[in-house]
Amino acid sequence: MDDPVLLTGASGRVGQAILGGIADDYEWRLLDREPPTGDHPGEYVVADITDYDEVRAAMEGVGAVIHLAGDPRPEAPWSSVLENNIDGAKTVYEAAVDAGVEKFVFASSNHAVGAYETDERTPEMYRDHHELRLDGTELPRPTNLYGVSKATGEVLGRYYHDEHDLDVVCVRIGNLTEGHPPIDYERGQAMWLSYRDCAHLFDRCLRADYDYEIVYGISDNDRKYYSIDRAKDVLGYDPQDNSAHFEGEERVHGPEA
Ligand SMILES: NC(=O)C1=CN([C@@H]2O[C@H](COP(=O)(O)OP(=O)(O)OC[C@H]3O[C@@H](n4cnc5c(N)ncnc54)[C@H](O)[C@@H]3O)[C@@H](O)[C@H]2O)C=CC1
Numbered sequence: 007m008d009d010p011v012l013l014t015g016a017s018g019r020v021g022q023a024i025l026g027g028i029a030d031d032y033e034w035r036l037l038d039r040e041p042p043t044g045d046h047p048g049e050y051v052v053a054d055i056t057d058y059d060e061v062r063a064a065m066e067g068v069g070a071v072i073h074l075a076g077d078p079r080p081e082a083p084w085s086s087v088l089e090n091n092i093d094g095a096k097t098v099y100e101a102a103v104d105a106g107v108e109k110f111v112f113a114s115s116n117h118a119v120g121a122y123e124t125d126e127r128t129p130e131m132y133r134d135h136h137e138l139r140l141d142g143t144e145l146p147r148p149t150n151l152y153g154v155s156k157a158t159g160e161v162l163g164r165y166y167h168d169e170h171d172l173d174v175v176c177v178r179i180g181n182l183t184e185g186h187p188p189i190d191y192e193r194g195q196a197m198w199l200s201y202r203d204c205a206h207l208f209d210r211c212l213r214a215d216y217d218y219e220i221v222y223g224i225s226d227n228d229r230k231y232y233s234i235d236r237a238k239d240v241l242g243y244d245p246q247d248n249s250a251h252f253e254g255e256e257r258v259h260g261p262e263a
């Protein structure tokens with residue numbers, strides 16, 4: 007990817023995890039409505055993703071987009087997810103198509119499919135003996151309006167792929183936690199995504215060839231109810247971390263997760 011990569015929501019947790027791993031590998035154009043707080047690679051654009059003109063200007067000459075900006079709160083109210091996550095995503099997709107961008111990586115969420123975690127299945131489905139694997143072919147089953155907004159972002163991607171030839175990969179991110187998996191939280195351990203696996207996964211999203219994909223973004227945890235086979239097969243994802251290698255806050259194996 008020789009052309010700049012536009013990273014929306016660059017100042018947030020996922021953006022910082024990505025830049026922490028692959029800052030030197032691309033020419034970045036970072037976009038966030040918050041101004042930068044420290045050093046950053048590339049150009050930094052302070053803009054709101056609901057403003058088409060601002061986003062279109064930031065999109066000029068861009069080869070790929072990683073779209074993270076939005077309200078990440080599972081409890082976010084409809085007014086916020088409608089504006090930031092649905093209208094915002096639509097605006098970024100639209101500007102990408104208008105600017106002739108090739109690849110679009112959309113930050114979806116486990117909350118788009120949270121209702122598969124039924125009372126009958128939990129907590130057993132969070133444990134490593136359980137065989138259920140969601141693989142991205144299942145229909146969305148959101149547990150909250152935030153999840154509805156993420157599922158809508160995936161459907162917007164389907165539309166912009168089918169009608170406007172944009173290559174789109176939607177990453178249903180699990181639980182990104184720095185340094186170690188969530189403690190005393192089986193669900194979070196099953197869907198843990200380490201910082202280095204996060205950076206590697208988004209790197210693969212920028213380098214691989216695909217049409218329209220939905221993949222799960224978790225580390226190679228022994229406990230898992232999301233399949234990472236599609237991410238491995240289509241993107242070449244090769245995760246290094248596994249929540250089973252940690253006990254509490256103690257790291258048992260592997261550096262800098
Ligand atoms: N952190 C996690 O474990 C997960 C995150 N995600 C998704 O990944 C994305 C990033 O999440 P985080 O980094 O955790 O959130 P965050 O809140 O740390 O970062 C989001 C960034 O987007 C910016 N932003 C929000 N609304 C904006 C707008 N209208 N215009 C411009 N910038 C705006 C914020 O200023 C912030 O810097 C979100 O879309 C979230 O839904 C999905 C699943 C799990």
Ligand SMILES: O=C1O[C@H](COP(=O)(O)O)[C@@H](O)[C@H](O)[C@H]1O
Nearest residue numbers: 078079080115116117180181194
């Ligand atoms: O989509 C998201 O999911 C993660 C994990 O969900 P949780 O229910 O285990 O907290 C969440 O931490 C993050 O804020 C959200 O954007």
